[in-house]
Amino acid sequence: MSDKKPKNRIYKPKKISGFPEWLPEVKRAEQKWFDEIRRVFESYGFCPIETPSVEELDAINAKGGDGESDADKEIYVIERLHKQEGDKESRLALHFDQTVPLARYTAQHFNDLVFPFKRYQMQRVWRGERPQAGRFREFYQCDIDVINVDNLPLHFDAEMPAIIWEILSSLPGMENENIQIRISNRKILMGYLQSIGITDNKKIIKITRAIDKLAKQGNQHVIGKDVDKFGGDNNGFILLDDKGNISTPSTRSEIDTEIIENITNFIEVTTVKYNSSDELEDALTNNRHFDTSNQMLKEGIEELAFVMDQLSHLPEGAVVADLSIVRGLDYYTGTVYETVFTDDPSYGSICSGGRYDDLASNYINKKLPGVGISIGLSRLFDRIRLKGNLPLSGISPADILITLPSEEARPTVMEAAQQLRKNGLNVETFHSPAKDKKQFAYAEKKGIRYIWFIPTEGEANHSVKDLTTGDKFSTTPQDWKAK
């Protein structure tokens, strides 16, 4: 009797949370998305670049200015496993978006770039946050940005959503999704806060986040009702009731009642979505609560109205002005975008961006305003995939599998394969002589449509069988064309 085989210790493979990977058929579908996105980007004249996965940590942190920002925690820093005492090397960090690398890139290659610099970039980015539905630690973003020297025409602010709309409505599997691009302009909120006397940066951040949250939770949520619920040290100080109205300041309030009232007025306006520039201007300009003599507020309204006008050719509801969109990243200074599934806004934005006045000012002594938008490809893709709406077209990209009846036939098989490839077909040859059953089953499983037979003795022609229909054709490698 045989002894028990010694078991070799196996390192059992595990999923790494937040780092998705796909089977071939899904990856093929993802590649088609990349192809389509690239096609549209290039059709508008954007050119490709790729930056390293890492930036120097100092360079990434340069944008904040404040030093300790929330973004710090999301960054992965890399180090050598075998680093030694006293090794001198710059600290490298995986980039968490493509905007900061773009700023650095633009500054670094300033002399060699043609402005306005229009580039697209489709790479992975990394965020050190806790994964959950639609949230990854490693994911793809597809960015387009335009950067110019000194001034950047507002026209570009309108071009971004137009491009995005074109892409989102052409990606395979997205046919039945209801998507909306929501646009605002930070100058409106900033100008408004300025006009009611709020200038403290920390207060501004809290207010913007409260407004942001309010909109995303569909007015259901309460900020600060249970202060601790909203994350230990991040004390919400704006208290909203279930209808989304600011009620009383919490015990930790840093803000007085009059201002609360003012913000309530503002929120009334922000929770409406405006379909046209006229609606928007009516609501804001003629609102007695707004001091439109404030220059920044006025500019914001005008800019947003301009952008809306430029986008009036898009279908109704595709793009709306939504003043609750304020965006977390603090480098945005004007137009801001978010994109949501209208039937499930809480899934999060699938496509965001905005305008920044001088993102590169930390890297170069020039004023380089830009505007850009980023498709959260992984989040979008995963949603469509999980809904089962992703069109899959087989594991293999091969159109044809040539059977190998015997080892002697291999040269003929190879020759036929080469000829077919020259004609633009993807061809795989079966790897070893085997029963037809095995070779057929292989083609079937890999989703290869045609099986090719070289001539048997006495036959002049090759033959092809279409597995989807069962039809068989007599032909030659030179002549055959897939129907």
Added chain:
RNA sequence: GCGGUCGUAGCUCAGCUGGUAGAGCCCUCGGUUGUGGUCCGAGUGGUCGCGGGUUCAAACCCCGUCGAUCGCCCCA
């Protein structure tokens, strides 16, 4: 960083109130099938996430730990 749920074959899971593990799929082989997709049969595969405790006895109870997942913060 915080909270909820979960962790049994490669995958999806079953395993009643504790008595030392099962199904389907996958995979391999054989048969059937006008050259494959069907059907039938056989086989491979698990120290029940890991560690400790309670017990005569634990996949099942307790503690810890790790992992996954969902949510909060934040964000694509």
